[in-house]
Amino acid sequence: MREESKMYTCDMCGKPTPNYREYSPALAAIVGVQGRSWCDECRRELRIVHEWENEQEADERMICPYCEGEISDSWEYEEGESEIVCPSCDRTFEAEISSVRTYRTRRRIEDMPDGWDGGELL
Ligand SMILES: [Zn+2]
Numbered sequence: 001m002r003e004e005s006k007m008y009t010c011d012m013c014g015k016p017t018p019n020y021r022e023y024s025p026a027l028a029a030i031v032g033v034q035g036r037s038w039c040d041e042c043r044r045e046l047r048i049v050h051e052w053e054n055e056q057e058a059d060e061r062m063i064c065p066y067c068e069g070e071i072s073d074s075w076e077y078e079e080g081e082s083e084i085v086c087p088s089c090d091r092t093f094e095a096e097i098s099s100v101r102t103y104r105t106r107r108r109i110e111d112m113p114d115g116w117d118g119g120e121l122l
Pocket residue numbers: 010011012013014015038039040041042043
């Protein structure tokens with residue numbers, strides 16, 4: 001039997017809505033709530049905003065969300081949030097710039113045992 005009368009409150013605008021999406025227990029533990037209710041109107045607005053933002057995947061290249069061209073001087077921008085003007089289409093967009101850390105490690109040469117022949121690792 002379907003529960004048709006059950007109403008929830010939209011998390012976004014506070015209007016009553018029958019929409020409810022229960023999170024998986026793992027997700028609920030992370031976000032601290034059991035689920036969310038978004039009315040149709042708010043869902044539609046969020047979808048439109050999301051479509052508009054045209055967010056680009058985190059990438060080593062900076063891609064303009066308008067013309068999808070690569071920003072060639074992306075290395076000149078500082079770490080953090082920035083507004084960037086695309087050199088190809090002249091439109092302004094937001095970018096989150098993170099510096100990716102890599103680690104290269106090696107043993108110290110002075111710790112190499114005398115007479116080691118490059119065989120079996122010690
Ligand atoms: Zn709403």
